[in-house]
Amino acid sequence: MQLEVKHPDFQSQRLEVKCGSLFSGSKLKLNGTDLKKVKGIYTVRADNGKELSVQLKHNFFDPIPKVKIEGKIIELATPLTWFEYIWIGIPILLIFVGGAIGGVCGGLAATGSGRLFRSDRSAVSKYGLSALLTLGAALCYVILVTVIHFVLETT
Incomplete structure:
Protein backbone atom coordinates (compact mmCIF):
# COMPACT_ATOMS: atom_id res chain seq x y z
CA MET A 1 0.00 0.00 0.00
CA GLU A 75 -1.50 11.94 9.32
CA LEU A 76 -1.69 9.71 6.25
CA ALA A 77 -4.91 8.08 7.42
CA THR A 78 -7.51 8.54 10.12
CA PRO A 79 -6.04 7.29 13.40
CA LEU A 80 -7.37 4.05 14.80
CA THR A 81 -9.72 4.54 17.73
CA TRP A 82 -8.95 3.39 21.26
CA PHE A 83 -11.43 0.52 21.05
CA GLU A 84 -9.90 -0.66 17.76
CA TYR A 85 -6.50 -0.75 19.50
CA ILE A 86 -8.06 -2.73 22.38
CA TRP A 87 -9.61 -5.21 19.92
CA ILE A 88 -6.36 -5.53 17.97
CA GLY A 89 -4.39 -6.07 21.19
CA ILE A 90 -6.55 -8.87 22.63
CA PRO A 91 -4.28 -11.65 21.26
CA ILE A 92 -1.34 -10.16 23.19
CA LEU A 93 -3.00 -11.53 26.32
CA LEU A 94 -1.62 -14.91 25.25
CA ILE A 95 1.73 -13.74 26.61
CA PHE A 96 0.33 -13.99 30.14
CA VAL A 97 -0.88 -17.54 29.54
CA GLY A 98 1.90 -18.86 27.35
CA GLY A 99 5.01 -16.76 27.84
CA ALA A 100 7.23 -16.44 24.78
CA ILE A 101 5.28 -18.90 22.65
CA GLY A 102 2.00 -17.18 23.51
CA GLY A 103 3.62 -13.80 22.85
CA VAL A 104 4.76 -14.83 19.37
CA CYS A 105 1.36 -16.28 18.46
CA GLY A 106 -0.45 -13.27 19.93
CA GLY A 107 1.93 -10.75 18.37
CA LEU A 108 1.48 -12.22 14.90
CA ALA A 109 -2.30 -12.22 15.32
CA ALA A 110 -2.28 -8.61 16.58
CA THR A 111 -0.13 -7.52 13.64
CA GLY A 112 -2.52 -9.25 11.25
CA SER A 113 -5.49 -7.59 12.96
CA GLY A 114 -3.83 -4.19 12.62
CA ARG A 115 -3.51 -4.78 8.88
CA LEU A 116 -7.13 -5.93 8.71
CA PHE A 117 -8.33 -2.74 10.37
CA ARG A 118 -6.50 -0.70 7.72
CA SER A 119 -8.13 -2.62 4.87
CA ASP A 120 -11.19 -1.55 2.87
CA ARG A 121 -13.39 -4.22 4.41
CA SER A 122 -16.63 -3.50 6.24
CA ALA A 123 -16.55 -3.00 10.01
CA VAL A 124 -18.33 -6.31 10.60
CA SER A 125 -15.80 -8.26 8.54
CA LYS A 126 -12.86 -6.44 10.20
CA TYR A 127 -14.03 -7.42 13.68
CA GLY A 128 -15.07 -10.91 12.60
CA LEU A 129 -11.82 -11.72 10.82
CA SER A 130 -9.85 -10.23 13.68
CA ALA A 131 -11.72 -12.49 16.11
CA LEU A 132 -10.89 -15.47 13.89
CA LEU A 133 -7.21 -14.44 13.93
CA THR A 134 -7.32 -14.30 17.73
CA LEU A 135 -8.91 -17.75 17.93
CA GLY A 136 -6.38 -19.03 15.40
CA ALA A 137 -3.53 -17.67 17.52
CA ALA A 138 -4.92 -19.42 20.60
CA LEU A 139 -5.31 -22.67 18.65
CA CYS A 140 -1.78 -22.31 17.25
CA TYR A 141 -0.48 -21.78 20.79
CA VAL A 142 -2.22 -24.92 22.07
CA ILE A 143 -0.91 -27.00 19.14
CA LEU A 144 2.66 -25.72 19.56
CA VAL A 145 2.68 -26.33 23.30
CA THR A 146 1.21 -29.82 22.81
CA VAL A 147 3.84 -30.71 20.20
CA ILE A 148 6.68 -29.34 22.34
CA HIS A 149 5.38 -31.17 25.38
CA PHE A 150 5.09 -34.41 23.40
CA VAL A 151 8.63 -34.07 21.98
CA LEU A 152 10.15 -33.32 25.37
CA GLU A 153 8.22 -36.15 27.02
CA THR A 154 9.37 -38.77 24.50
CA THR A 155 13.04 -37.86 24.69
Missing part, protein backbone atom coordinates in the same frame (compact mmCIF):
# COMPACT_ATOMS: atom_id res chain seq x y z
CA GLN A 2 1.41 3.39 -1.01
CA LEU A 3 0.04 6.62 0.43
CA GLU A 4 0.81 10.09 -0.85
CA VAL A 5 2.10 12.68 1.63
CA LYS A 6 0.22 15.96 1.26
CA HIS A 7 2.60 18.80 2.16
CA PRO A 8 2.94 22.34 0.77
CA ASP A 9 6.69 21.89 0.10
CA PHE A 10 5.96 19.01 -2.28
CA GLN A 11 3.51 20.38 -4.86
CA SER A 12 5.44 19.49 -8.03
CA GLN A 13 6.98 16.28 -6.64
CA ARG A 14 5.34 13.11 -5.42
CA LEU A 15 6.33 12.21 -1.86
CA GLU A 16 4.81 8.93 -0.71
CA VAL A 17 5.10 6.25 1.93
CA LYS A 18 5.19 2.58 1.00
CA CYS A 19 3.78 0.74 4.00
CA GLY A 20 5.88 -2.19 5.11
CA SER A 21 5.00 -5.83 5.13
CA LEU A 22 5.13 -8.17 8.09
CA PHE A 23 8.91 -8.51 7.73
CA SER A 24 9.98 -5.12 6.34
CA GLY A 25 9.47 -1.56 7.50
CA SER A 26 7.83 1.34 5.72
CA LYS A 27 9.82 3.26 3.12
CA LEU A 28 9.73 6.84 1.90
CA LYS A 29 9.69 7.47 -1.85
CA LEU A 30 10.20 10.64 -3.86
CA ASN A 31 8.94 10.55 -7.44
CA GLY A 32 8.90 6.74 -7.33
CA THR A 33 12.48 6.37 -6.06
CA ASP A 34 13.24 4.84 -2.66
CA LEU A 35 15.04 7.27 -0.37
CA LYS A 36 17.80 6.26 2.00
CA LYS A 37 17.51 6.98 5.70
CA VAL A 38 20.36 7.72 8.03
CA LYS A 39 19.72 7.06 11.72
CA GLY A 40 15.97 7.00 11.13
CA ILE A 41 15.88 10.32 9.24
CA TYR A 42 15.36 10.88 5.54
CA THR A 43 16.79 14.03 3.97
CA VAL A 44 14.52 15.17 1.15
CA ARG A 45 14.91 18.10 -1.25
CA ALA A 46 11.67 20.11 -1.42
CA ASP A 47 10.31 21.94 -4.47
CA ASN A 48 12.17 25.13 -3.51
CA GLY A 49 15.50 23.24 -3.23
CA LYS A 50 15.64 23.29 0.57
CA GLU A 51 16.59 20.03 2.27
CA LEU A 52 14.02 18.86 4.80
CA SER A 53 14.32 16.16 7.44
CA VAL A 54 11.56 13.57 7.32
CA GLN A 55 10.83 10.78 9.79
CA LEU A 56 8.31 7.97 9.76
CA LYS A 57 6.65 7.52 13.16
CA HIS A 58 5.08 4.11 13.73
CA ASN A 59 2.21 3.40 16.07
CA PHE A 60 1.65 0.20 17.98
CA PHE A 61 0.26 -2.43 15.52
CA ASP A 62 -0.80 0.24 13.01
CA PRO A 63 0.84 -0.47 9.64
CA ILE A 64 0.39 3.13 8.48
CA PRO A 65 3.00 5.45 9.97
CA LYS A 66 2.71 9.16 10.62
CA VAL A 67 5.11 11.41 8.73
CA LYS A 68 7.10 14.05 10.59
CA ILE A 69 8.47 16.82 8.34
CA GLU A 70 10.58 19.45 10.10
CA GLY A 71 8.76 18.75 13.37
CA LYS A 72 5.23 18.85 11.91
CA ILE A 73 3.21 15.62 12.07
CA ILE A 74 1.18 14.62 9.01
Whole structure:
Protein backbone atom coordinates (compact mmCIF):
# COMPACT_ATOMS: atom_id res chain seq x y z
CA MET A 1 0.00 0.00 0.00
CA GLN A 2 1.41 3.39 -1.01
CA LEU A 3 0.04 6.62 0.43
CA GLU A 4 0.81 10.09 -0.85
CA VAL A 5 2.10 12.68 1.63
CA LYS A 6 0.22 15.96 1.26
CA HIS A 7 2.60 18.80 2.16
CA PRO A 8 2.94 22.34 0.77
CA ASP A 9 6.69 21.89 0.10
CA PHE A 10 5.96 19.01 -2.28
CA GLN A 11 3.51 20.38 -4.86
CA SER A 12 5.44 19.49 -8.03
CA GLN A 13 6.98 16.28 -6.64
CA ARG A 14 5.34 13.11 -5.42
CA LEU A 15 6.33 12.21 -1.86
CA GLU A 16 4.81 8.93 -0.71
CA VAL A 17 5.10 6.25 1.93
CA LYS A 18 5.19 2.58 1.00
CA CYS A 19 3.78 0.74 4.00
CA GLY A 20 5.88 -2.19 5.11
CA SER A 21 5.00 -5.83 5.13
CA LEU A 22 5.13 -8.17 8.09
CA PHE A 23 8.91 -8.51 7.73
CA SER A 24 9.98 -5.12 6.34
CA GLY A 25 9.47 -1.56 7.50
CA SER A 26 7.83 1.34 5.72
CA LYS A 27 9.82 3.26 3.12
CA LEU A 28 9.73 6.84 1.90
CA LYS A 29 9.69 7.47 -1.85
CA LEU A 30 10.20 10.64 -3.86
CA ASN A 31 8.94 10.55 -7.44
CA GLY A 32 8.90 6.74 -7.33
CA THR A 33 12.48 6.37 -6.06
CA ASP A 34 13.24 4.84 -2.66
CA LEU A 35 15.04 7.27 -0.37
CA LYS A 36 17.80 6.26 2.00
CA LYS A 37 17.51 6.98 5.70
CA VAL A 38 20.36 7.72 8.03
CA LYS A 39 19.72 7.06 11.72
CA GLY A 40 15.97 7.00 11.13
CA ILE A 41 15.88 10.32 9.24
CA TYR A 42 15.36 10.88 5.54
CA THR A 43 16.79 14.03 3.97
CA VAL A 44 14.52 15.17 1.15
CA ARG A 45 14.91 18.10 -1.25
CA ALA A 46 11.67 20.11 -1.42
CA ASP A 47 10.31 21.94 -4.47
CA ASN A 48 12.17 25.13 -3.51
CA GLY A 49 15.50 23.24 -3.23
CA LYS A 50 15.64 23.29 0.57
CA GLU A 51 16.59 20.03 2.27
CA LEU A 52 14.02 18.86 4.80
CA SER A 53 14.32 16.16 7.44
CA VAL A 54 11.56 13.57 7.32
CA GLN A 55 10.83 10.78 9.79
CA LEU A 56 8.31 7.97 9.76
CA LYS A 57 6.65 7.52 13.16
CA HIS A 58 5.08 4.11 13.73
CA ASN A 59 2.21 3.40 16.07
CA PHE A 60 1.65 0.20 17.98
CA PHE A 61 0.26 -2.43 15.52
CA ASP A 62 -0.80 0.24 13.01
CA PRO A 63 0.84 -0.47 9.64
CA ILE A 64 0.39 3.13 8.48
CA PRO A 65 3.00 5.45 9.97
CA LYS A 66 2.71 9.16 10.62
CA VAL A 67 5.11 11.41 8.73
CA LYS A 68 7.10 14.05 10.59
CA ILE A 69 8.47 16.82 8.34
CA GLU A 70 10.58 19.45 10.10
CA GLY A 71 8.76 18.75 13.37
CA LYS A 72 5.23 18.85 11.91
CA ILE A 73 3.21 15.62 12.07
CA ILE A 74 1.18 14.62 9.01
CA GLU A 75 -1.50 11.94 9.32
CA LEU A 76 -1.69 9.71 6.25
CA ALA A 77 -4.91 8.08 7.42
CA THR A 78 -7.51 8.54 10.12
CA PRO A 79 -6.04 7.29 13.40
CA LEU A 80 -7.37 4.05 14.80
CA THR A 81 -9.72 4.54 17.73
CA TRP A 82 -8.95 3.39 21.26
CA PHE A 83 -11.43 0.52 21.05
CA GLU A 84 -9.90 -0.66 17.76
CA TYR A 85 -6.50 -0.75 19.50
CA ILE A 86 -8.06 -2.73 22.38
CA TRP A 87 -9.61 -5.21 19.92
CA ILE A 88 -6.36 -5.53 17.97
CA GLY A 89 -4.39 -6.07 21.19
CA ILE A 90 -6.55 -8.87 22.63
CA PRO A 91 -4.28 -11.65 21.26
CA ILE A 92 -1.34 -10.16 23.19
CA LEU A 93 -3.00 -11.53 26.32
CA LEU A 94 -1.62 -14.91 25.25
CA ILE A 95 1.73 -13.74 26.61
CA PHE A 96 0.33 -13.99 30.14
CA VAL A 97 -0.88 -17.54 29.54
CA GLY A 98 1.90 -18.86 27.35
CA GLY A 99 5.01 -16.76 27.84
CA ALA A 100 7.23 -16.44 24.78
CA ILE A 101 5.28 -18.90 22.65
CA GLY A 102 2.00 -17.18 23.51
CA GLY A 103 3.62 -13.80 22.85
CA VAL A 104 4.76 -14.83 19.37
CA CYS A 105 1.36 -16.28 18.46
CA GLY A 106 -0.45 -13.27 19.93
CA GLY A 107 1.93 -10.75 18.37
CA LEU A 108 1.48 -12.22 14.90
CA ALA A 109 -2.30 -12.22 15.32
CA ALA A 110 -2.28 -8.61 16.58
CA THR A 111 -0.13 -7.52 13.64
CA GLY A 112 -2.52 -9.25 11.25
CA SER A 113 -5.49 -7.59 12.96
CA GLY A 114 -3.83 -4.19 12.62
CA ARG A 115 -3.51 -4.78 8.88
CA LEU A 116 -7.13 -5.93 8.71
CA PHE A 117 -8.33 -2.74 10.37
CA ARG A 118 -6.50 -0.70 7.72
CA SER A 119 -8.13 -2.62 4.87
CA ASP A 120 -11.19 -1.55 2.87
CA ARG A 121 -13.39 -4.22 4.41
CA SER A 122 -16.63 -3.50 6.24
CA ALA A 123 -16.55 -3.00 10.01
CA VAL A 124 -18.33 -6.31 10.60
CA SER A 125 -15.80 -8.26 8.54
CA LYS A 126 -12.86 -6.44 10.20
CA TYR A 127 -14.03 -7.42 13.68
CA GLY A 128 -15.07 -10.91 12.60
CA LEU A 129 -11.82 -11.72 10.82
CA SER A 130 -9.85 -10.23 13.68
CA ALA A 131 -11.72 -12.49 16.11
CA LEU A 132 -10.89 -15.47 13.89
CA LEU A 133 -7.21 -14.44 13.93
CA THR A 134 -7.32 -14.30 17.73
CA LEU A 135 -8.91 -17.75 17.93
CA GLY A 136 -6.38 -19.03 15.40
CA ALA A 137 -3.53 -17.67 17.52
CA ALA A 138 -4.92 -19.42 20.60
CA LEU A 139 -5.31 -22.67 18.65
CA CYS A 140 -1.78 -22.31 17.25
CA TYR A 141 -0.48 -21.78 20.79
CA VAL A 142 -2.22 -24.92 22.07
CA ILE A 143 -0.91 -27.00 19.14
CA LEU A 144 2.66 -25.72 19.56
CA VAL A 145 2.68 -26.33 23.30
CA THR A 146 1.21 -29.82 22.81
CA VAL A 147 3.84 -30.71 20.20
CA ILE A 148 6.68 -29.34 22.34
CA HIS A 149 5.38 -31.17 25.38
CA PHE A 150 5.09 -34.41 23.40
CA VAL A 151 8.63 -34.07 21.98
CA LEU A 152 10.15 -33.32 25.37
CA GLU A 153 8.22 -36.15 27.02
CA THR A 154 9.37 -38.77 24.50
CA THR A 155 13.04 -37.86 24.69
